[in-house]
Amino acid sequence: xxxxxLHHGDRCPDCVxxxxxxxxxxxxxxxIRGMAPLVATRYELERLRCNLCGKVFTAQAPEGxxxxxxxxxxxx
Numbered sequence: 311x312x313x314x315x316l317h318h319g320d321r322c323p324d325c326v327x328x329x330x331x332x333x334x335x336x337x338x339x340x341x342i343r344g345m346a347p348l349v350a351t352r353y354e355l356e357r358l359r360c361n362l363c364g365k366v367f368t369a370q371a372p373e374g375x376x377x378x379x380x381x382x383x384x385x386x
Contacts, residue, residue, distance in 0.1 A: 312356045313369040320358075328362025337368045 322328040336354040343349050355369040 311353055311369045311372060313358055313367060316358050316367050318358065322360035322363060324365050325360060325363040328360040330358040330360055333357040333359055339371055
């Protein structure tokens with residue numbers, strides 16, 4: 311998924327002096343849904359980093375992917 315408002319080469323919205331560059335590794339988001347059998351969807355989200363201030367901007371997850379995070383394991 312690409313970032314919705316920022317692109318490679320844009321000025322940093324925080325420090326306004328640096329330029330944004332793409333990161334080699336995307337942010338990975340895994341959503342697991344349902345009961346047995348489980349269904350998982352993996353999203354790769356674009357990350358852009360400012361070369362001056364170092365802040366990293368990550369693309370939003372797509373709509374409908376859910377926003378609930380849990381750390382519980384599925385029951386056998």
